[in-house]
Amino acid sequence: MAFNSKDTAAFKGVWVFCEQRDGVILGTGYQLLSEGRKLADDLGVELCGVLLGSGVNEQFAKALGGYGADKVYVCDHPLLKDYTTDAYTKVLCDLVEEYKPEIFLIGATNIGRDLGPRVAARLHTGLTADCTHLDIDVEKYKAFLKTTSTIDVDNTKFEDSKNLKMTRPAFGGHLMATIVCPDYRPQMSTVRPGVMQTAPYNEETAARTQLVKIDVQLSESDIHVDLIEIKKSAKKLVDLIGADVVVAVGRGISANPKRGIEIAEELANVLGGVVGASRAVVDAGLISQDHQVGQTGKTVHPKIYVALGISGAIQHLAGMQDSEVIISVNKNASAPIFDASTYGIVGDLFKVGPMLTEAIAKYKAAKA
Amino acid sequence: MKIIVCVKQVPDTSGVVAVKEDGTMDRAAMATISNPDDMNALEAALQIKETNKDVKVVVVSMGPPPTESMLRECLARGADEAYLISAREFGGADTWATSSTITAAIEKIGVEKDDIVLCGRQAIDGDTAQVGPQIAEKLGLPQVTYVTAIDYKDGKLTVRRALEDGYMTIGVETPCVLTCIKELNEPRYMSVSGIMECYAKPYTVWDFEALKDSKWISAVENVGLRGSPTQVYKSFSPPVKGKGTMMEGADKAACEQLVSILGEKHII
Numbered sequence: 001m002a003f004n005s006k007d008t009a010a011f012k013g014v015w016v017f018c019e020q021r022d023g024v025i026l027g028t029g030y031q032l033l034s035e036g037r038k039l040a041d042d043l044g045v046e047l048c049g050v051l052l053g054s055g056v057n058e059q060f061a062k063a064l065g066g067y068g069a070d071k072v073y074v075c076d077h078p079l080l081k082d083y084t085t086d087a088y089t090k091v092l093c094d095l096v097e098e099y100k101p102e103i104f105l106i107g108a109t110n111i112g113r114d115l116g117p118r119v120a121a122r123l124h125t126g127l128t129a130d131c132t133h134l135d136i137d138v139e140k141y142k143a144f145l146k147t148t149s150t151i152d153v154d155n156t157k158f159e160d161s162k163n164l165k166m167t168r169p170a171f172g173g174h175l176m177a178t179i180v181c182p183d184y185r186p187q188m189s190t191v192r193p194g195v196m197q198t199a200p201y202n203e204e205t206a207a208r209t210q211l212v213k214i215d216v217q218l219s220e221s222d223i224h225v226d227l228i229e230i231k232k233s234a235k236k237l238v239d240l241i242g243a244d245v246v247v248a249v250g251r252g253i254s255a256n257p258k259r260g261i262e263i264a265e266e267l268a269n270v271l272g273g274v275v276g277a278s279r280a281v282v283d284a285g286l287i288s289q290d291h292q293v294g295q296t297g298k299t300v301h302p303k304i305y306v307a308l309g310i311s312g313a314i315q316h317l318a319g320m321q322d323s324e325v326i327i328s329v330n331k332n333a334s335a336p337i338f339d340a341s342t343y344g345i346v347g348d349l350f351k352v353g354p355m356l357t358e359a360i361a362k363y364k365a366a367k368a
Numbered sequence: 369m370k371i372i373v374c375v376k377q378v379p380d381t382s383g384v385v386a387v388k389e390d391g392t393m394d395r396a397a398m399a400t401i402s403n404p405d406d407m408n409a410l411e412a413a414l415q416i417k418e419t420n421k422d423v424k425v426v427v428v429s430m431g432p433p434p435t436e437s438m439l440r441e442c443l444a445r446g447a448d449e450a451y452l453i454s455a456r457e458f459g460g461a462d463t464w465a466t467s468s469t470i471t472a473a474i475e476k477i478g479v480e481k482d483d484i485v486l487c488g489r490q491a492i493d494g495d496t497a498q499v500g501p502q503i504a505e506k507l508g509l510p511q512v513t514y515v516t517a518i519d520y521k522d523g524k525l526t527v528r529r530a531l532e533d534g535y536m537t538i539g540v541e542t543p544c545v546l547t548c549i550k551e552l553n554e555p556r557y558m559s560v561s562g563i564m565e566c567y568a569k570p571y572t573v574w575d576f577e578a579l580k581d582s583k584w585i586s587a588v589e590n591v592g593l594r595g596s597p598t599q600v601y602k603s604f605s606p607p608v609k610g611k612g613t614m615m616e617g618a619d620k621a622a623c624e625q626l627v628s629i630l631g632e633k634h635i636i
Contacts, residue, residue, distance in 0.1 A: 082536075085501070085511055110531050114513040117463065117498035121505035126464060126597030129496035149604035158602075165601055171493055172381030177603040184597040224510035226539035228526070233534045271636065290532070295495070304635060317606075325635050326612070327626070339611055343626055347618025355623040360636060363627045 003097040005125045011102040011185035014040040017092070017115070018049045018064060018072075019107055021083075025051070025060055027198065027241075028107030030067045032191055034199035035134060036105055037068030042136040043162060046070045048101065052091055054081035058211065065209025066201040072209055073099075077216040079223065082230060083111050086223045089118045091216055096123060101186045103164050105134075108190035116190045126181035127188040128166040132195045132299070135165040141178075149176065163187065173295045173318035194241035194299045237290040238274050245273025245304045248293055248320070249281055252309015252330060252349050257286040263353035264308055270360045271304060278316050294319035306356075308349040312337025329353065369482035369523075369542075370424045371413040372474055373447065374503065375406040377431050377438040378493045395432070402438045405488025407555040409548040413486055414446045414556065416520050424448045426477060430458060430470055436571075443566035444558035450569070451477065455576040460593030463494075467502030469591050472582030473574055479507060482523060485545040489514055497547070504545035506584060512538050516551040 004010075016036045018029030033049060040047035049069040051061050056076045064072050073095060079087050092115070096104065104119075106112040108130045120127035133148075135141035138160050142153050144167075163180045164187040170177040181187045240246060247268040253260025264275045276298075277291040293300055295315040305323035310316060312328075312335055320326070321340050328341040329352045338344045345352055379398035386397035410427065417423040427442040429435050430453040439450040453473050461469065474485065485507070487500035497513070504511035516535065517528035527546060529536045540546075558566075579585050589595060613629075615622045630636045 085513075089505075110514050110529075113497045114501060114511070117496075117501035118505050118511065120498075121464065121467065121502040124464070124597070126462065127498060128598060129463075129494075129498055145602075145604065148606065150606075151602070151604050163601075169495075170603070171379070172495070174381065174605075175603055176606060178601040179598050180601040181598050224541050224544075225512065227536060228539055229537040230531075231534045231537070237533050321606075325630075329618075338614065342612040343629070344612060344614045345618050345622060345626065346614070347622075352618050352623065355620050356627070359620070359623040359627040362624075363631055363636070367631070 003123070005123050005184045008102075008183065008185050011100045013046045013048055013099070013101045014043065014103040015048045015050055015101040015105065015186070016069070017104070017106040017112070018051045019109060019111060020051065020053050023053060023055070023057060023060075025064070026107065026109065028109060028112075028191070028193045029064070030198045031193070031196040032105045032107060033064060033067040033069050035191070035196040036103075037199065039103060039134060039136050039164070042140070043102070045102070048073060050092065050095065051075065052080045052088060054078050061211055062209045063201075063206055066203060066206030067199055068205065069209060071212060073212050073214055075214045075216050077218050079218050079220070080216070082227055083115075084223050084225055084227060085114055085118055086225065087218055088115050089122060090222050091218060092119050093122045094217060095214065096186060104186040104188045106188070106190045108192045112190050116188060120188050123186070125184040125186060125188055126179075127190070128168060128179040128181070129190050131166045131168045131189045131191045133167040134189065134191070135167075136162055141165050164189070169295060169318050173314045192299050235288070240274060240276055240291065240293065240298045240300050243274045243300070244302050245271040245306075246276045246293065246300055246302045246320070246323070247271065247273055247306040247308065248276035248278065248310060249287075249308050250278040250310030250316075251280045253281065253286070254284070256350065257281075259350065260309065261287060263349065263357075267306060267353055267357045267360075270357050270364070271306075273302070273304070276300065278310050278313070307337050307341070308353055310337050311335045312340060329356075369420070369422065369484070370426060370480065371416060372426045372428060372477060372479070372483065372485045373406070373410050373413050373442070374470060374485065374487040374500070375410065375427050375429045375438065375442060376403045376488070376491045377401070377429065377435045378403045378491050381492050400434070400438075402441060403488050403491045404550060405490060405548060407488070408550055408552045409486040409488050410442055410445060410447065411553045411555040412518055412548055415553065416484075416518070417446070420520065426451065428470065428473055428477070429453065430466060430473075439571065440566045441558060443569045443571070444562035445556055446562060448569060450571045452571075452573045453579065454573055457576040457588050458592050460596065461591060462596035462598045463496055463498035463502055464597050465591050465595040467499050467506055468584040468595065469579065470499065471503050471506040472579045472584045474503065474507060475582060475584075476574070476579065479509070479543045481543065483543045484525070485509065485543065487545065487547045489547045489549045500545060500547035507545065509544050510540055511545045511547070512540055513547040515546045515548050518546065518552070
């Protein structure tokens with residue numbers, strides 16, 4: 001029978017696309033499996049990882065079970081070594097058409113955001129981009145809204161269903177929208193890297209992972225691009241998402257950007273963290289894009305986030321407001337960043353920054 | 369050859385954002401701009417036109433009638449022809465329905481062997497980055513997204529695609545769809561002569577009737593809100609957090625006090 005994305009009853013199970021580059025599975029895959037496990041449990045269905053590559057390491061595939069996958073579909077083919085839209089789309093669509101998952105999650109990396117829409121278009125289903133929160137259960141969704149929205153949850157009607165509720169920032173982060181895809185399957189979502197937390201690795205479940213080797217149907221003629229070269233940037237990129245402490249700089253450093261970044265680096269060093277930046281600083285070319293925090297940059301939730309000279313545009317807040325402790329330094333007492341901060345100092349970052357560094361160094365030395 | 373550039377007029381999300389009761393944006397109440405990535409796509413097309421013979425640049429947009437101002441601006445920057453897809457039936461479309469409608473228009477314009485379709489990577493109102501790849505899929509064309517460099521010589525197209533930690537260099541057959549990002553180029557301004565000419569250039573408006581015979585449309589149920597697989601379940605504003613503790617002063621004592629609080633709470 002032909003594949004019909006409107007036959008919703010025929011679809012079952014939660015899938016996660018586990019992206020690999022150079023044979024190494026990206027952290028986003030583990031994050032999505034950890035989140036997918038909860039969704040699969042709410043639905044009482046299987047969680048499956050989907051792994052595409054060439055010469056796929058079976059240990060890596062098995063390890064996906066340690067983060068919650070019951071089963072891993074392994075698609076191993078020489079033409080899947082590096083990502084091409086054509087090859088990956090074909091293999092994933094063939095797989096969906098055969099096994100019919102009800103939910104399909106993909107990390108919103110540069111590659112996931114190329115692949116997701118193409119797959120959704122071919123399957124004729126909906127895709128929600130860059131989600132930051134997912135729910136099945138309406139009660140859990142309501143609990144989520146109670147802490148994250150201004151909605152009067154107890155006096156609002158919610159349509160009860162087991163549809164996936166996909167929440168994402170919209171309109172540059174000014175609004176949150178929860179999207180559903182009630183009449184088509186799979187319900188597809190790309191999820192921002194770093195948003196979902198990775199569950200602790202479980203060796204027992206990893207040992208039980210069922211590997212399903214797929215007979216991949218793919219030939220050169222399916223691929224209409226010629227991947228000439230993949231080049232890694234020489235510079236080591238900053239690991240914003242994995243950092244416990246982020247010291248970020250904003251427009252406030254523009255009087256002396258070099259010194260401003262230096263101050264942030266010194267503070268980051270003493271706290272054991274890394275330097276982030278607002279979009280304004282990146283757009284002005286003062287620091288490279290891998291440092292950018294916010295709606296169009298990275299989403300971080302470190303233990304400590306220090307904002308130096310950042311006004312707190314809603315696009316920036318969208319990327320850091322879930323940090324455990326936010327410390328802000330800004331000359332302008334009415335800067336919106338203070339409304340999101342745990343601690344605030346109204347002052348000049350060029351003076352306050354070094355004093356903070358010194359005070360922390362002194363504190364740590366006294367404690368040691 | 370022809371380069372079709374898909375452009376969108378978007379609310380300026382850095383300004384005031386107005387939201388209707390049904391959770392969709394009240395576009396009419398907001399200032400609009402040409403979507404930034406789309407202007408990089410237009411610039412790329414104009415640069416190919418400048419360095420190659422017989423290149424026609426066609427801009428296409430779906431939106432309400434005021435979108436004309438943006439399309440005229442594209443003509444003033446150097447595009448040769450503009451098409452506006454505009455009808456009540458197309459309203460409320462998600463990316464699936466939007467890409468179906470734009471695909472119908474592009475197929476009606478016609479895509480030939482040498483042609484290229486350029487889009488911005490994403491629009492700042494939705495930030496989805498989906499419509500470009502979905503147009504590519506529906507047109508049955510290869511795609512490259514996140515394009516930061518285009519080399520077009522003697523009908524051969526080689527592009528550079530940004531990754532988080534580097535880039536890919538990709539040769540791609542034409543016709544194809546490329547989505548562009550701001551690193552690609554610096555969009556030009558309108559020229560005085562361009563502004564003078566922009567109202568004399570071919571400008572076409574297509575409504576539902578004009579496109580309904582496309583296999584991507586065929587019935588009103590397949591476009592706009594009704595043709596959209598995704599629906600808004602709820603929309604909400606993030607709550608404003610209460611102000612935290614503001615330190616007294618900004619001197620050494622204030623810094624030391626803050627550090628001692630952080631220490632007491634085992635934050636550092």
